[in-house]
Amino acid sequence: MSFTHSVCVFCGSRPGARPSYAQAARDTGTMLASEGWRLVYGAGDVGLMGEVARAAQAAGAITMGIIPTHLMKREIGKRDLTQMVITEDMHERKKVMFMNSDAIVVLPGGAGSLDEFFEVVTWAQIGLHRKPIFLLDTDGYWQPLIGLVNHVIAEGFADESLLGHFTAVPDIATLRQAIHDELN
Incomplete structure (x- = not known):
C-alpha cells in the first residue's frame, strides 16, 4: 500500500448534536481515500x-491512529488500523500526529479539538511549520471560533496575520480542492 500525502484529522470523540457532523466525518474519510491520502x-x-476512520477504511485508505495509553478504553482504541501508535500522554500524541502529516483538517469537536487546533496554529504563528490548516465549517460550526480569533486581533493580542495560518472551508468539495492547492 502507498499514499501520496498524509492528512491529520482532529475531531470530536463524541458525535455532536447534528447528524451533519457525522456525515461530514464520513465524507472526509471517503474523500481522503479517494485521493490516495493517508488518514492520521x-x-x-x-x-x-470513529466515523472518519471507518469511512476511510471502507473506501480503502491507509490509516494511522495515535492514542495515549490512558484513552485506550475511553475512546475505544481502533485496533484494525493500518498502523497504530500508543503514546504515553496527550502531548506525545499530538506531536506524533503532527509529525506524520502534510496537512491538518479540524472537524467539529470539543476542548480536545480546540487544543489541537490552537497548538498547530500557534506553532505556525511562531514559524515552526508551514503546513496548511483547515477548519471544516460544517453548518457554521466554527463561526464562533473565527469570531473569537477576530476579537483577539481587534483587542490587540495578535496581528491580523493570525487569520492567514488557517482556512475555513464550508464543505468537502472545497476542502478537497484546498488541500490539493496546498500540497501540489
Whole structure:
C-alpha cells in the first residue's frame, strides 16, 4: 500500500448534536481515500473519530491512529488500523500526529479539538511549520471560533496575520480542492 500525502484529522470523540457532523466525518474519510491520502487521526473508534476512520477504511485508505495509553478504553482504541501508535500522554500524541502529516483538517469537536487546533496554529504563528490548516465549517460550526480569533486581533493580542495560518472551508468539495492547492 502507498499514499501520496498524509492528512491529520482532529475531531470530536463524541458525535455532536447534528447528524451533519457525522456525515461530514464520513465524507472526509471517503474523500481522503479517494485521493490516495493517508488518514492520521486520534485512533478512537467513537464519535466523529470513529466515523472518519471507518469511512476511510471502507473506501480503502491507509490509516494511522495515535492514542495515549490512558484513552485506550475511553475512546475505544481502533485496533484494525493500518498502523497504530500508543503514546504515553496527550502531548506525545499530538506531536506524533503532527509529525506524520502534510496537512491538518479540524472537524467539529470539543476542548480536545480546540487544543489541537490552537497548538498547530500557534506553532505556525511562531514559524515552526508551514503546513496548511483547515477548519471544516460544517453548518457554521466554527463561526464562533473565527469570531473569537477576530476579537483577539481587534483587542490587540495578535496581528491580523493570525487569520492567514488557517482556512475555513464550508464543505468537502472545497476542502478537497484546498488541500490539493496546498500540497501540489
